[in-house]
Amino acid sequence: xxxxxxxxxxxxxxxxxxxxxxxxxxxxxxxxxxxxxxxxxxxxxxxxxxxxxxxxxxxxxxxxxxxxxxxxxxxxxxxxxxxxxxxxxxxxxxxxxxxxxxxxxxxxxxxxxxxxxxxxxxxxxxxxxxxxxxxxxxxxxxxxxxxxxxxxxxxxxxxxxxxxxxxxxxxxxxxxxxxxxxxxxxxxxxxxxxxxxxxxxxxxxxxxxxxxxxxxxxxxxxxxxxxxxxxxxxxxxxxxxxxxxxxxxxxxxxxxxxxxxxxxxxxxxxxxxxxxxxxxxxxxxxxxxxxxxxxxxxxxxxxxxxxxxxxxxxxxxxxxxxxxxxxxxxxxxxxxxxxxxxxxxxxxxxxxxxxxxxxxxxxxxxxxxxxxxxxxxxxxxxxxxxxxxxxxxxxxxxxxxxxxxxxxx
Amino acid sequence: xxxxxxxxxxxxxxxxxxxxxxxxxxxxxxxxxxxxxxxxxxxxxxxxxxxxxxxxxxxxxxxxxxxxxxxxxxxxxxxxxxxxxxxxxxxxxxxxxxxxxxxxxxxxxxxxxxxxxxxxxxxxxxxxxxxxxxxxxxxxxxxxxxxxxxxxxxxxxxxxxxxxxxxxxxxxxxxxxxxxxxxxxxxxxxxxxxxxxxxxxxxxxxxxxxxxxxxxxxxxxxxxxxxxxxxxxxxxxxxxxxxxxxxxxxxxxxxxxxxxxxxxxxxxxxxxxxxxxxxxxxxxxxxxxxxxxxxxxxxxxxxxxxxxxxxxxxxxxxxxxxxxxxxxxxxxxxxxxxxxxxxxxxxxxxxxxxxxxxxxxxxxxxxxxxxxxxxxxxxxxxxxxxxxxxxxxxxxxxxxxxxxxxxxx
Numbered sequence: 114x115x116x117x118x119x120x121x122x123x124x125x126x127x128x129x130x131x132x133x134x135x136x137x138x139x140x141x142x143x144x145x146x147x148x149x150x151x152x153x154x155x156x157x158x159x160x161x162x163x164x165x166x167x168x169x170x171x172x173x174x175x176x177x178x179x180x181x182x183x184x185x186x187x188x189x190x191x192x193x194x195x196x197x198x199x200x201x202x203x204x205x206x207x208x209x210x211x212x213x214x215x216x217x218x219x220x221x222x223x224x225x226x227x228x229x230x231x232x233x234x235x236x237x238x239x240x241x242x243x244x245x246x247x248x249x250x251x252x253x254x255x256x257x258x259x260x261x262x263x264x265x266x267x268x269x270x271x272x273x274x275x276x277x278x279x280x281x282x283x284x285x286x287x288x289x290x291x292x293x294x295x296x297x298x299x300x301x302x303x304x305x306x307x308x309x310x311x312x313x314x315x316x317x318x319x320x321x322x323x324x325x326x327x328x329x330x331x332x333x334x335x336x337x338x339x340x341x342x343x344x345x346x347x348x349x350x351x352x353x354x355x356x357x358x359x360x361x362x363x364x365x366x367x368x369x370x371x372x373x374x375x376x377x378x379x380x381x382x383x384x385x386x387x388x389x390x391x392x393x394x395x396x397x398x399x400x401x402x403x404x405x406x407x408x409x410x411x412x413x414x415x416x417x418x419x420x421x422x423x424x425x426x427x428x429x430x431x432x433x434x435x436x437x438x439x440x441x442x443x444x445x446x447x448x449x450x451x452x453x454x455x456x457x458x459x460x461x462x463x464x465x466x467x468x469x470x471x472x473x474x475x476x477x478x479x480x481x482x483x484x485x486x487x488x489x490x491x492x493x494x495x496x497x498x499x500x501x502x503x504x505x506x507x508x509x510x511x512x513x514x515x516x517x518x519x520x521x522x
Numbered sequence: 523x524x525x526x527x528x529x530x531x532x533x534x535x536x537x538x539x540x541x542x543x544x545x546x547x548x549x550x551x552x553x554x555x556x557x558x559x560x561x562x563x564x565x566x567x568x569x570x571x572x573x574x575x576x577x578x579x580x581x582x583x584x585x586x587x588x589x590x591x592x593x594x595x596x597x598x599x600x601x602x603x604x605x606x607x608x609x610x611x612x613x614x615x616x617x618x619x620x621x622x623x624x625x626x627x628x629x630x631x632x633x634x635x636x637x638x639x640x641x642x643x644x645x646x647x648x649x650x651x652x653x654x655x656x657x658x659x660x661x662x663x664x665x666x667x668x669x670x671x672x673x674x675x676x677x678x679x680x681x682x683x684x685x686x687x688x689x690x691x692x693x694x695x696x697x698x699x700x701x702x703x704x705x706x707x708x709x710x711x712x713x714x715x716x717x718x719x720x721x722x723x724x725x726x727x728x729x730x731x732x733x734x735x736x737x738x739x740x741x742x743x744x745x746x747x748x749x750x751x752x753x754x755x756x757x758x759x760x761x762x763x764x765x766x767x768x769x770x771x772x773x774x775x776x777x778x779x780x781x782x783x784x785x786x787x788x789x790x791x792x793x794x795x796x797x798x799x800x801x802x803x804x805x806x807x808x809x810x811x812x813x814x815x816x817x818x819x820x821x822x823x824x825x826x827x828x829x830x831x832x833x834x835x836x837x838x839x840x841x842x843x844x845x846x847x848x849x850x851x852x853x854x855x856x857x858x859x860x861x862x863x864x865x866x867x868x869x870x871x872x873x874x875x876x877x878x879x880x881x882x883x884x885x886x887x888x889x890x891x892x893x894x895x896x897x898x899x900x901x902x903x904x905x906x907x908x909x910x911x912x913x914x915x916x917x918x919x920x921x922x923x924x925x926x927x928x929x930x931x
Contacts, residue, residue: 136593145557145579152583164593170554170579174561184545184573194610197603 114281119153122256122285125295125358127157130254131208132354135162138205143212145172147258154210167202173219173260177386180223180231188231191238199242209246209253216262217446220386228385229415236419236488247490248465249349249472256358257284257449266446287438287450288359299355306344309363312522313341316512318504320371321429323456325497327377331396333429334371336483338469341365349472359438361453364430366467368483372396372426379455380494383446387412392493400424401460417460422487428459428467434498434518448492456496461487523690528562531665531694534704534767536566539663540617541763544571547614552621554581559667560621567619576611582628582669586795589632589640597640600647608651618655618662625671626855629795637794638824645828645897656899657874658758658881665767666693666858675855696847696859697768708764715753718772721931722750725921727913729780730838732865734906736786740805741914742838743780745892747878750774758881768847770862773839775876777892781805781835788864789903792855796821801902809833810869826869831896837868837876843907843927857901865905870896 127133139158143151148170155166179187202209220228236243245251264276271279285291292298317339322332343363345355378392391407401424406413417423432439432455439454463484465471471479476486502515514522536542548567552560557579564575588596611618629637645652654660673685680688694700701707726748731741752772754764787801800816810833815822826832841848841864848863872893874880880888885895911924923931 145554148554148581152581155584155587159587159591165588165596166584166592168581168584170581172557172561172577172579175564175575175577178564178568179574182568183575187574192607192610194603194606197606198601201601201603 114278114285118285118291119150120157121295122288122290123150123153123157125288125290125299126154126210126212126254126256127161129296129299130256130355130358131210131252132352133158133161133163133208134352136164137162138202138207139163139166139210140202140207141166141168141210141212142171143168144214144260145170146260147212147214150258151212154212158210173215177219177223180220180227185227188227189234191234196238196242199239203242203245203251207251209251211253211255212258213255213447213449214258214260214263215383215386215447216260217266217383217388218262218386221388223386225411225415228412229419232385232415233419233488240488243462244476247462249346252348252352252354254354254356254358255449256288257447259284263447267443283441283443283445284450287441287445287453289437290358303344306363309520310341310343312514313363313365316504316506316514318512319507320505322503322505323376323495324501325377325379325495326499327379327495327497328393329374329376329495331372331374331376333426334368334399334483335429336366336368336468339365340467340469340471342464342466346466357449357453359450359453361436361438362430362432362457364428364464364467366463366484367426367429367458368399369422369425369427369463369480369485370399370483372399376458376495378493378495379497380444380451381408381446382491382493383448384412384416384491388446389413396426399426416489416491419461419489420487422485423461423489425460425485425487426458427461427463427485427487427490428457428492430458430492431456431502431515431520432496433520434496434500451494452492454496455494456500456502457492457494459490459492461485461489461491523687523694527694527700528559529566530704531697531699532559532562532566534697534699534708535563535619535621535663535665536570538705538708539665539764539767540619540661541761542567542570542572542617543761545573546571547611547616548572548575548619549611549616550575550577550619550621551580552577553623553669554579555669556621556623556667563619563621582624586628586632589629589636594636597636598643600643605647605651608648612651612654612660616660618660620662620664621667622664622856622858623667623669623672624792624795624856625669626675626792626797627795628671632795634820634824637821638828641794641824642828642897649897652871653885656871658755661757661761661763663763663765663767664858665697666856668693672856676852692850692852692854693859696850696854696862698846699767712753715772718929719750719752721923722772722774725913725915725923727921728916729914731912731914732785732838732904733910734786734788734904735908736788736904736906737802738785738904740781740783740785742835743777743892744838745775745777745877748774749876749878749880751873751875755875766858766862768859768862770845770847771839771841771866773837773873773876775872775880775893776835776838776867777808778831778834778836778872778889778894779808779892781808785867785904787902787904788906789853789860790817790855791900791902792857793821793825793900797855798822805835808835825898825900828870828898829896831894832870832898834869834894834896835867836870836872836894836896836899837866837901839867839901840865840911840924840929841905842929843905843909860903861901863905864903865909865911866901866903868899868901870894870898870900
């Protein structure tokens, strides 16, 4: 990938994704192996006027070795200084930019019990930070870069070099970052969400019925005064950001007590360094009653058994089958991409912005309104080229607004 | 450099340097560019039974960019979470392993005022941690690996590849890590210090007169009950470590009020990312009265003006001219190596282990005994092939125990 193309991608992350303003602290999370791109993002952040750029270097290989070789007791705690670090950055009004390149099978063969304990300790300790990330207080954006292991998973028949190049091309295309002026392309892209969001917010369907040829048949209630959101949005201080590069979804808040039926996943789910395949989940009155997977069911179990909220839905998102990622026909084994190729649901915490006035609600008020709370928020994909969605209003009238994988209003 | 040789070097750092014991937390500081060697050290630490290995990834290029581009205000503070992190590691009984590869001119052209403010803020905030490092509570060890910029400074006429290979060879040779069994070599090396240390501790000279052909003529008093130390030593919990790989010096504690005369440096000093050349310092009654440098005198000024203790001596160290590093005749522009080629003095804080019972003394008691306290501890080299040291006892009797660059008892 050429220096010039990478620079445009880095600028997209800084200027459109996190929308860094003059005088702001910028925090970048990036793997040691991606130092070259991480430093480009750093330089773009200084160009944008950042007061300081702090890089949190990550190292996937050390994460894996720790799961394999550290003492079992270390997975029950999450060091206070890490929480203190988030607090410091959060209070400084940091913009968080995350660059991911994870091997989808990074943690294959590690002890699921260790992973579960570590994930739980981290979720509990970082809950205040996660709340600020989700309620629109903090500005953040995530993008992806390839790694050899990831490229091998996506393109098993290519050489490492070919696979890396192909994955770079696919990522830039999927993230609409391969044009002459990606920042302008994203401005135009943002406009395409307006019609969908306006239509759905006006309709205020009380429930949705989702059906696919794979066997999904699920009816979910939506909370009263729910807001459909898509194409980025404003944080509380009024700055436009795109939390995800790419983003193709419009999404809203299900009622935590209203989901009935069955959902059959249409893609594997990369969760906590493992690939969970052929997920099927059944719901009654909003709660998971049954679940299975053909591979790594243990990981699925650990996820759902995390807490009560992990048994319930926090997000329903629709993606047109004509989205560029979907059209590429590539399974990325990476939620950032796969969720933008396919309609999906999230188990766990809801986004406060998906309900009118949610940003100012306490957790208790949100829960009372039907919003879900949990230590986790995990998207899983069920959308297909034959997905149909029926909106049902308060009088029981049905409207097919999404059919054969596309919006049809 | 071959994998096998690197592995031996990593093992030397873990097993002899830090002497990692079963069940201990190990903290590794390493630059992102040296990830390969850092991960080898990590794996050796797990092999040695570490309960957990935490890597603090550093990035020289981001340090430089921060000095050049961050807002001026950030250099006056040192984030509390970093202090909290030290506290967490210190209280967990961590073993610190540091891998350095700095470009000696990394910070050339950056604002000396920013550097001074940052160094001061860091020194103040980390003083409790630095005390535990120096008083024998914490186990730690430092080693070096080459970087292209460092290799270019040392071997300006070689290509990058040749320079890196040559610097690797020089480092491993200088660190006595190029043999079949470096750990055994270090056990033997340790024995060579015993005779020197025993002789000097028995003599209990009240002062030393240091003279060289370059113009050094300095008489320094030593504190009462001073201890000469060399070849590593035991931490308070009785574990043998080698804080520096390499180590060739024997050193003790000057009286902070007793230094008179002039010292002429025999090598440039790499301090805070700048090379200070041709240092000359004059002392009266222990305190710096005059100083100069032909290059980067500003850095020398910032160092000495840090606080009162930076105007006084905290260490005097002797190194035989026959040491392997000295014999290589290479100027490393790196204190870890250059201080082990040459006799040196340190401005700033004294090591409590250099006085009888020092590990249990309060800072006040140490100061009262003549031990120096400061935010800094910076070694600078003055030893030459014609260095002569005269020991003077309490009755005024003189003994030449070091002459023409060698110990002569």
